[in-house]
Amino acid sequence: MAAAEGRMIIVVDGGGSTTACAAFTGTHEHGRTELPSCKPAAGDTRTDELCRYLGSWLVTTHLNIASSDILLVGMSGVWSQEERRSYTEDLDLSWSRYVGDTVPRITVVSDIELVQLAALNGRPGVVLVAGTGAIALGIARDGRQIRVGGWGPRIDDAGSGFWMGRKALRAVAWMLDGRGPSTLLIRPVAAFLMADPADVPTLQNKLRTTSIDRCARLAHAVFAYAAEGDAVAMHIRGEAARELARLITTVCSDTSDIPPDIVLYGSLWRDEPFYRIVHGLVSDQVHGASLQTMTDVLASTAEAMLTAS
Structure with a gap:
């Protein structure tokens, strides 16, 4: 999950009330937005909804979406290995459908594991x-x-x-x-x-x-x-x-x-x-x-x- 300094990273923090997103190259922030919650519901990962929002936002940033190296999603309601596998597969398809043909490397964790990475960085x-x-x-x-x-x-x-x-x-x-x-x-x-x-x-x-x-x-x-x-x-x-x-x-x-x-x-x-x-x-x-x-x-x-x- 490590990121090379010159590649673009998109980070998504998906909570129960809102979804926060930002794009970075290294620590340089290109832009960020706050979207409605896309927390998975019973029988629906809601990745189509998330990627429609992401696609619309990324167009406004004028970034080269094809240069995205990593898409890191910390999503509330996703915890078990099976939930991560299913969510990742759906997200891959939704990205190609609503954002772009070039799909970045996708890593899906729970929202609290995203916070753990940000706050403690492995400690x-x-x-x-x-x-x-x-x-x-x-x-x-x-x-x-x-x-x-x-x-x-x-x-x-x-x-x-x-x-x-x-x-x-x-x-x-x-x-x-x-x-x-x-x-x-x-x-x-x-x-x-x-x-x-x-x-x-x-x-x-x-x-x-x-x-x-x-x-x-x-x-x-x-x-x-x-x-x-x-x-x-x-x-x-x-x-x-x-x-x-x-x-x-x-x-x-x-x-x-x-x-x-x-x-x-x-x-x-x-x-x-x-x-x-x-x-x-x-x-x-x-x-x-x-x-x-x-x-x-x-x-x-x-x-x-x-x-x-």
Whole structure:
């Protein structure tokens, strides 16, 4: 997967909410874009969709697509060897159909393994990704991987943006029922549902019927109202912090062969108070823990690949 300095690399970070892409020659960035999520769904790798987006974007960059040497895709929802094989085969066909006849060398990894490459570049340590979903990956000194979380929103993703969004929706439903305390989260929840918070019957109906697939966007509303002192929002924020800290402590307790060098990546870490809460919890439970955040996985990946060449 090492990249020669003079060849073009396209890096794709496919998350549950967005897909970030950038093209590099060495560490020189030609351009980048943010596309809708193309995370695979049941029975559909969605590589056609991804390559239609990529093809349209690459045309605007005026790059020589035929000179692309490597296409590195870190995709949420792709983990097992069979999933990688199937995704790679579909991506190869989709590229030739929607982007160009010359298909670059394709490498497919999970999204957290892309972050691991960018953040640690082969070194042992721990990566925690927390955005729409949540997953931790530990790399031991002997190369073993210890994965915790990443089970998806239907059964887990505790502490993630989706998990917090669902908690906010439930808190408002319980408030309307009289089962839970009053919360100002009714305002962002009503906006998410495109309803008037004062129109209770409409709000109740929309809570019952509207898809919650995109409720991860409510996480930052939880942070905002927690900062204003809303008790329900503060409780949700605290629960999320404890769940994410538990992912890290579980990885670190699995074996003593993982150094406590911990890299945090994902949209939730943009909230400084939330980061401080998680930092405090982990520092109290993991001896010698060193936490840092990473903001640009695309550029860091290109640099790591060049270093390895």
